[in-house]
Amino acid sequence: MVSLNHYLVLSGILFSIGTAGVFLRRNLITILLSIEIMLNAVNLTFVAVGRYLGTVDGQIITFFVMTVAAAEAAVGLALVIALFRHRETLSPDAFTLLKW
Amino acid sequence: MDLNTIGFFVFGAIAVLASLGVIGQRNPMHSVMLLIVSFGALAGLYILLDAPFSAVTQIIIYAGAIMVLFLFVVMLLNAHTEADALPQVIGPRGMQIGAVLSVLLAGEVVWGLSRLGLTWFGNDPATIANISSVSRIGIAIFTTHAFAFEVTSILILVSMVGAVVIARREH
Numbered sequence: 001m002v003s004l005n006h007y008l009v010l011s012g013i014l015f016s017i018g019t020a021g022v023f024l025r026r027n028l029i030t031i032l033l034s035i036e037i038m039l040n041a042v043n044l045t046f047v048a049v050g051r052y053l054g055t056v057d058g059q060i061i062t063f064f065v066m067t068v069a070a071a072e073a074a075v076g077l078a079l080v081i082a083l084f085r086h087r088e089t090l091s092p093d094a095f096t097l098l099k100w
Numbered sequence: 101m102d103l104n105t106i107g108f109f110v111f112g113a114i115a116v117l118a119s120l121g122v123i124g125q126r127n128p129m130h131s132v133m134l135l136i137v138s139f140g141a142l143a144g145l146y147i148l149l150d151a152p153f154s155a156v157t158q159i160i161i162y163a164g165a166i167m168v169l170f171l172f173v174v175m176l177l178n179a180h181t182e183a184d185a186l187p188q189v190i191g192p193r194g195m196q197i198g199a200v201l202s203v204l205l206a207g208e209v210v211w212g213l214s215r216l217g218l219t220w221f222g223n224d225p226a227t228i229a230n231i232s233s234v235s236r237i238g239i240a241i242f243t244t245h246a247f248a249f250e251v252t253s254i255l256i257l258v259s260m261v262g263a264v265v266i267a268r269r270e271h
Contacts, residue, residue: 001102001104001105001220002104002105002108002148002221003218003219003220003221004218004219004220004221005213005214005216005218005219006108006112007108007145007149008209008213009209009210009213009214010112010115010116010145012205012206012209012210012213013116013206013209013210014115014116014119015205015209016202016203016205016206016209017116017119017120017122017123017202017206018119019201019202019205020123020198020199020202020203021122021123023195023198023199023201023202024123024195024198024199025123027128029128029131029170029173029174029177030122030123030125030128030131032170033122033128033131033132033135033170034122034123036135036162036166037119037122037123037135037138040138040139040142040162043142043154043158044142044145044146047145047146047149047151047154048149050151050231051149051150051151051221051231052219052221052222054222054224054227054230054231055231056230056231056233056236056237056240057240058151059151059153059154059231059237060237060240060241060245062151062154062157063153063154063157063237063241064245064248064252066157066158066161066162067252067255067256068252068255069162069166070161070165070166070256070259071255071256071258071259072259073166073169073170074169074259074260074262074263075259075262075263075266077169077170077173077263077267078262078263078264078266078267079266080173080177081173081176081177081266081267082266082267084177085269090177
C-alpha cells in the first residue's frame, strides 16, 4: 500500500534534484529546466495532499502553478535570448556585471 | 503488492531517473526530452492519485506547450555545448558545497517524513468521485477561486508583453 508519506518523499527527492541542477549546471537553459523540476515536485505535493484531504483545491493550485510556470518560462527564455544576443554564451559566469 | 503500489514505484523511479538525466546531460536538447519523460511519469502518478484533470493538463500544457517553447529556444540559439573554458565565478569548491546542500536537503526531507507515522489515503468512493470530477474543479475555479483565475489572466498578459519587450532587438 502507498501512503501519503511515499508521495511526499518522492516529491522531496525530485525537489532536491532540481536544486542540485540549479547549483551544478553552467547553462541557463538547464537551470530553467531544473526550476521546472522543482515546480513539478511541488505540484505532486499539492495533488497528493489534496487527495488525502478529499478536496479539489490541490488540483486547482496545481493548475495555477502550471500557469505561473508558463509565464515564467516565457519571460525567462526571453531573458536567455536577450543575454545570448549580448555575449554569445549561455554560461551564467559570463553575466557578472552586477556582481559586487 | 497491488496495482497502485507497483504503479507508484514504476512511475516514481522513471520520474527520478529522468530528472537525474536532465541535470546530467551536456546537451540541452537531451535534457528537454528527458524532462518530457519525467512529466509523463508525473502524469501517471496524478492518475494514481485520482486526479485525471491534473494528469491531462500536465501532458497538454507542460509537455505540449512549455517544453515546445524550451525546444524552440534551444534550436534557435543552437548552443549544444556547455562552455567549460570560462572562468567559473564560484569555482569547483562552491559547486561541491551546492551538491552537498542538495543531498542534505533530500536527506532532511526523507528523515523528517520517516519519523512521522504513515498517513494513509481515504478510500471512500464518494470522496474519490468528488475529487476526480472535472465539473467539480470547474465549478470551484469559477466560483471560489474566481479572483485568482482573473489575476492569472492579467499575469499571462503581462508576461506576454514582457517577453516581447525583453527579447526585442534594439535598434
